[in-house]
Amino acid sequence: MAEAAKILVVDDEIIVIKSAERVLSAEGYHVEGALSGREAILKMEQNNYNLVLTDLKMPEVDGITLIRWMKKSKPDIGIVIITGYPSQDTIKEALELGIIDYVPKPFTPAALVDVTQRALEWVKGKVYVEEKPKEEFPPSMLNELDRIIKEYKNKPGCLIPVLQRAQEIVGYLPPIVQKRISKGLNIPTAEVHSVVSFYSFFTMKPRGDHNIRVCLGTACYVKGIEGVLSKIREALKIDIGETTENRKFSLEGVRCLGACGLAPVMVIDQETYGAMTQKKALDVISQYEPTILKSTASEEIEEEIAEKEG
Ligand code: FES
Structure with a gap:
């Protein structure tokens, strides 16, 4: 099992540290707190962290000074700022120093988890790029x-x-x-x-040769897209937002593809497929890659699906 990411939360308000600790520990991260920039530097000198979430306005060593120190002494640690009412100039300065993102205070648990996940992906990406330079790009x-x-x-x-x-x-x-x-x-x-x-149309993860978009809009939901989606996930062994190991398919869940009359709908690349059933979805996907479905779409499974769908 991969080691939990280590996160340091720096804020002069204990309540902010405590609530970030509660939210992020529940997500499986190892979280520690520091009540000042000075304490944060001491901790970073003694421990390895993957990510630091820091306030900007703190007495003595403020957030910007802390970020400058980190960029010089601990450049591999990702930085996200958590801040109340920052001036545009402060944000600009922090962005120029190379922070990954910022989250306004007070934050919701969902916003904190989201920004943390994205920042850790960014940190991982940096390490990945450093370990395997350029080999993927001719x-x-x-x-x-x-x-x-x-x-x-x-x-x-x-x-x-x-x-x-x-x-x-x-x-x-x-x-x-x-x-x-x-x-x-x-x-x-x-x-x-x-x-x-x-923007959701940009992706930081590699997409497959074929992009499958499954409509999760109301009309499609009512007509049973959920079952179709779970069959696709099972067949391709990926979840929404992922790409198959052989990079053949990516799977996306989208809101209303504008073809509600054909619900439930999926689109592969630019091609729209309507009135999907579990079996039809597997048939359509196997037109793009017959082998990938061999193991899952055996006669037996097809019969079972047909039986269930009446
Ligand atoms: S809800 Fe699926 S196409 Fe509109």
Whole structure:
């Protein structure tokens, strides 16, 4: 079992530390607290942490000073700021220093868990990139990416179109691609990362050759998409948001695909498939990759499905 990620929460309000501890420990993280920047530095000198969540306004050593120290002495630790009413300048300064994200106080448990998960993915991505540099991206791909960056550079609002084109070229937007774009467009990495995390059409995980989108809208739900989805998950051995090991398929859950009359609906790449049943979904997917379903869509299973669906 993987070791739990270690998180340090730095805030001069004990209640903030306690509530973050409660929420994040329940998610399986190892959480410690520090009531000042000074205490945080002492702790970081003695322990290894994956992520630090820090307030900005603290007496003596404030958050910005702490972030500067971390960037110099502990550059591998991810940083997220938790803050009440930051000025735009402070946020800008923190972003320029390379924080991953920020979460406003008071935070909801869901917002804290979400930002923590994303930040830890970012930290993992950094380590991954450092361990296995570039091997996934052929020079032709990177050249094309650089060409796009050059084409859009200095144009107002260039970041989103460049990210879209980059995703078309590479298939997803891992940290190494985000960094290349950040450098090429001269936009802070943290800003690029915030945009990628904000829009659901950007993905930081590799997608498969075929993207399966299953509609979870009301009409499809009423017509039984849940059963279809669980059959697809079982057959491909992946959950929503994941990609099969052989990178053949990715699975997404989406809200109303605008084809309610055909409910329940799934879309593979650009092709819409309506009136899905569990069996039909397996048949359609096997048109794209017959072997992957051999083990699951045996005659026996098909019969069982047909029986259940009447
Ligand atoms: S609810 Fe599924 S297509 Fe509209």
